[in-house]
Amino acid sequence: MAAAKPAQNGRPTPSAPEWRVTVAEGASVTVEHEAGRAARAWAWLVARLLAFGDKALGFGGRVWRIGADDPRRAVHGLKVGLALAMVSVFYYTRPLYDGVGGAAMWALLTVVVVFEYTVGGCVYKGFNRAIATASAAVIALGVHWIASKSGDKFEPFIRSGSVFLLAAMATFSRFIPTVKARFDYGVTIFILTYSLVAVSGYRVGALVALAQQRVCTISIGVSICFAICVLICPVWAGQELHRATARNMESLAGALEAIVEGYFLADAAEEEASGDKRPSSSNATEGYRCVLNSKASEDSQANLARWEPPHGSFGFRHPYGQYRNVGAAMRHCAYCVEALAGCARSAEAQPAAPHGGHSRRHLAGACTRVAALCARVLREASASVTSMTASGILDFAVADMNAAVQDLRDDLRALPSGLLLAGAGSAASTALLVDAAQLFTVTSLLIEVSARVEGVVDAVDTLASLANFRSADDGKPAESATKEQSMISSDSEESGGNRTTMKALE
Missing domain, CATH: 1.10.357 (Tetracycline Repressor; domain 2)
Structure with a gap:
């Protein structure tokens, strides 16, 4: 039942009604209160058990993945x-x-x-x-x-x-x-x-x-x-070091190629309109980080590999110390790739200049070609280390890379007198200069990366000489022909990919 409060000064007080429930001995109220506490305790216990089960399943899944990744x-x-x-x-x-x-x-x-x-x-x-x-x-x-x-x-x-x-x-x-x-x-x-x-x-x-x-x-x-x-199932530190060196070269090559392609495809208007833009994979662009963080692992594995007896292709005095030099050369190159990735990220965060796209498209073909050839050199060096064979086409790949770098320098010298000054009189000249500075920085870093890639190749050549890698001519003629045919097909695929990129940029 509802009852109004007593009137004050002869006038009723406009307040909310009060509800009063009369219960005999208050027994029913006490039983409902205890039942509510028991329900809450049971719900809390069930929730804790379910949370513990979820954590146990998650921990079990992580343990299973660790064993599945490397049995x-x-x-x-x-x-x-x-x-x-x-x-x-x-x-x-x-x-x-x-x-x-x-x-x-x-x-x-x-x-x-x-x-x-x-x-x-x-x-x-x-x-x-x-x-x-x-x-x-x-x-x-x-x-x-x-x-x-x-x-x-x-x-x-x-x-x-x-x-x-x-x-x-x-x-x-x-x-x-x-x-x-x-x-x-x-x-x-x-x-x-x-x-x-x-x-x-x-x-x-x-x-x-x-x-x-x-x-x-x-x-x-x-x-x-x-x-x-x-x-029983031996795990050799020398083989782990050998595989990690080749794997790091592959990661570095993929990161370099993905960063440069992502930078020059960021402002492609036709790609954005058609929806065919290829976003750079985060895993590919971050591949250089594993190279930067590999020093401690390389030093430890190189020290332990010296104690191992001869096994497989690894002799008693295998030059494990040279792997450190190869890793140092790769880190020297990865530092430059990291700076290149930073410039690409900063360019994505800034609005594009009105005439900056012309300058970027003018250098896109030469830059993507240099990046593709640098990646090709790193992958060829990685294949040489993996197969422990002195590559016969590594020197030719380096020569193609140097020729592409020279073409990029020629295009860079011709850029200020052509496309860059085309928008100098516009109101957005400041944004144009900022975009041009970023473009010059990326181009200069790319040229520096090519020089450091040569350092990696020199370190790999020294490793091949000290470890007595097999010559590429020692294999069977059929194998040599198959390898040459695969290299020709890969070159044609690379050139086809470059032509596709150029069409998208044009």
Whole structure:
């Protein structure tokens, strides 16, 4: 029921009506309130369970994609489990346990810390751990013999002094670049092993037996790691470095071509009207970033590849260090491509000048041809690295690129006296000058990119010479003819693509 508020000064107050509900003992109100809280709690619990299920499914999907992208990662986990299972036999089997004693646990620890994804990483850690353990044990035994002969009064001082001196010198040696790159892990194990053996020798009588057990169990663990890592689905750091170098060249070529085409096709009026404009793929234009971020990976893989035994086409003294030079040349080129991409993005963000399109279309053909030929040179160098064959047409591709660069320079010199000054008297001369400055910057960067591409080619030629790449004439005649035919067809496709681009720009 509704009731109005009492009147004030004889006049009723115009307020909203009040609703009053009479409930016996208030029981029904209490039951509804409790039921509402229980429903909200149940809804909250269901929502949390659904959210947890979604997160679990998302995590499972990411884990599945990681394994699907590279199944060798899953195989690596199985290999580590197999190595630990084999080492644990020395601990569970009584005859083997009696042979190595309680030190069998060191074999398990060795497998955990030594087993790596690549063969080079496993050999690097295993070799360092074995040599460091053996050398530290021998030096500790020598110091123990000297200390035992000096009497009980001087023995603690000799042991402590030796630990101080050797630990200080070994730690300082880690700052030496060569030691840091190749033996850093071994120096750490040396300090650990010597300190444990030297200090425990003061209270342990059978120090020789302790050192012998430690060396024996670590050797067992290292041997099992080597056998499983090399014999079961090996992953070679040298091959990973080789493939990454070729893949980065392909990415750099695709990024250069996509950026230049996107810049010169941005203002094509006929393309916009017909709807046939080809938007540059973001993945293609960002391909140079993987080259810029590859230095740490290349250095690590090159250091690990030196420890690997000969395998396949990679000999004992394969020039893995030259891959660093190839990567440095590609990064030198990628920096210029990054600047070129920045200019292209800034040009897209600004309104086009009234007469700027004439200047851009005038240089579009020469610039796209230079970019296409630079990409062709990089792809040919990538194919040479992939097949480990000295390319017979790489020099001709570089010559075509240089000829295209010279044509671009000639067109650039003729531009100011022709098309650029055509709109100098218009009201939008400022916008025209800005557009012309951007065009000159892009053209200059493109010329610089072509010069740096030659640096990449020189580095690849040096790699081919040091690694003794096969000559292109060593293959069968049929294979040579097939390769030449494929190159001719690719050249015709490139020229056809350039003609299509020119038609769109005209």
